[in-house]
Amino acid sequence: QKEVEQNSGPLSVPEGAIASLNCTYSDRGSQSFFWYRQYSGKSPELIMSIYSNGDKEDGRFTAQLNKASQYVSLLIRDSQPSDSATYLCAVRNMNRDDKIIFGKGTRLHILP
């Protein structure tokens, strides 16, 4: 079982709709969870971090964490063409080590 799993996509969403990206992780002791956005040919850019169960909102982005289900999600409201990118989910277990482990990413395509 891979440590961090994401659907590779592509996920196609009409402009203005809500994009929902999902991630599951295998290490139950993980405490820190991150979403990075990566445009083609560019480096990952941190867009959200979440550390406790529930929702965390930042502008059009909402991260959701459910540790019991080992599930993290990212919602993007009012999707824009500029949101088209690969979204990487990453997790960290500070008690085990200090590595941040990434999933393979989900490609998101916003349809104009």
Add this chain to the structure above:
Amino acid sequence: DAGVTQSPTHLIKTRGQQVTLRCSPKSGHDTVSWYQQALGQGPQFIFQYYEEEERQRGNFPDRFSGHQFPNYSSELNVNALLLGDSALYLCASKKGQGATGELFFGEGSRLTVL
């Protein structure tokens, strides 16, 4: 505020050669991690340096080695290059061990091995 800087941005090597990639962390950061990202894959953790020592290592052979200098900058060395080493090599920095752990990435060094 300078972010994470990496050099070179692109380079081409042939099989069997050696390569050195360089990284300067974001101002105020002292921990540097290196990742390898193959096309269509997520970043794979190579190793992390803190206080000039390798603290964590991923599943990479000994051909991959590194160093951290007193000014927190870092180098990644890869010996005996293989075709499969062709990838984007990303340096990421953060402040301290055991902190919130938010990594900030440089723009990467794209290595092509022919």
